[in-house]
Amino acid sequence: MNTQKLSKSRDYSFLIATCAQYPQGNEGLVQLKMALEQKGFACWLQNWQEIPLDYLDTKTIILPLAIWDYSLHYSLFLEFLEKIEESSLRIVNPSALILWNLQKDYLLDLQKRDLPIIPSLVLYPHTPFWEERIGQKQWSNPVIKPLVGQSGMGVVRFNTQPLRQMDYPLGAMVQPFIESVYTQGEVCLVFFCQEYQYAIHRKPALSEWRANSHYKTTIHAIEPSDQWVEIAKKVVENLPFRACYVRVDLLPQDSQRALISEVELIEPSLYFDYYPQTSLQSFIANLLEFLGV
Incomplete structure (x- = not known):
């Protein structure tokens, strides 16, 4: 990177998006913040639900590396991504990839x-007969996960507790236990x-x-x-x-x-x-x- 390009790059700043429970992320992200600052960039950590998107400079890059509760606020998070798309802000990874994931x-x-x-059965909220479909796979004590989920939340072995479809309002994924x-x-x-x-x-x-x-x-x-x-x-x-x-x-x-x-x-x-x-x-x-x- 030449000197002129390096100088222009310092106009950018970085916002590491966090969550309410961990507003300062973790030690690794604090170290990332310090490393970016040592290179001359402004950088801060902020709960994603409190980020003033309408007031951010367009050269602010959002890094969503600690939004560890987005699955609990799914609709709000989709709105958050939509607002970023409608603005001139950038989020990395890009919102299209985030939506896919x-x-x-x-x-x-x-x-x-x-x-x-891993062999996978997807059960959407509108999919009928969840238990019958799982049974057809003949997987012994399979794993069931929320279709939108994080950090192992809601991940259980199917045969160790009854399946309650209400626990998976956004759908579920079922896999054989490995x-x-x-x-x-x-x-x-x-x-x-x-x-x-x-x-x-x-x-x-x-x-x-x-x-x-x-x-x-x-x-x-x-x-x-x-x-x-x-x-x-x-x-x-x-x-x-x-x-x-x-x-x-x-x-x-x-x-x-x-x-x-x-x-x-x-x-x-x-x-x-x-x-x-x-x-x-x-x-x-x-x-x-x-x-x-």
Whole structure:
């Protein structure tokens, strides 16, 4: 980046959108804020529901990396995205990609491209006979998830508690339980601007199967197999729009195979604190490249 372009880029500022429960995000995002400020950018964290969109400078870039409650305020969040679209503001990742990623049925789009997702049954609010459709799959003790959900909220094993359709007002996704999560856990692969960066291993707590930090998961850096990276890379290449950051979550079956569990494009933990020497600088460099500044 030449000196003139570098100078102009400092006209931009960054707003890391957070949520009411975590208005300051987490330690990784505080470090991101400091790193952006050290490069001469203005940056602040603010609850997304309190962001004055009508008054923001058009060179303010919104990073929705801590909106960890959008699924609880779904209609409001859709309005939030719509207002951004109607303005000259930019959100990264772009709103079109966020909208694609909001409902877990995006996995079916990946399946159509011959990518190895966990087998998935989508139940929309208007879909009739939920229990009968689940029974037809003959999956033993399957997992049911809200079609729009975050942080493992509402994720349960179907046979351990009765299904109440009212608990899933936006629909649900049902999947067979993958036993390998007990022994191999989950691997999260992080990409910036389509380039693989690093990976994290999440191992569920004893007697737990949900590999989410809310359930006392053990987390550490990992060197993934080339085959896992290749699967995740194909996911990134098959997204409907170009992404600045992507986290692909896989359930390893062995060193050669893995199943796609989630593709996180909205507010994923990017685990900056597990790669402190490289992750923040790489993220910022790729963010500026993505923005063209």
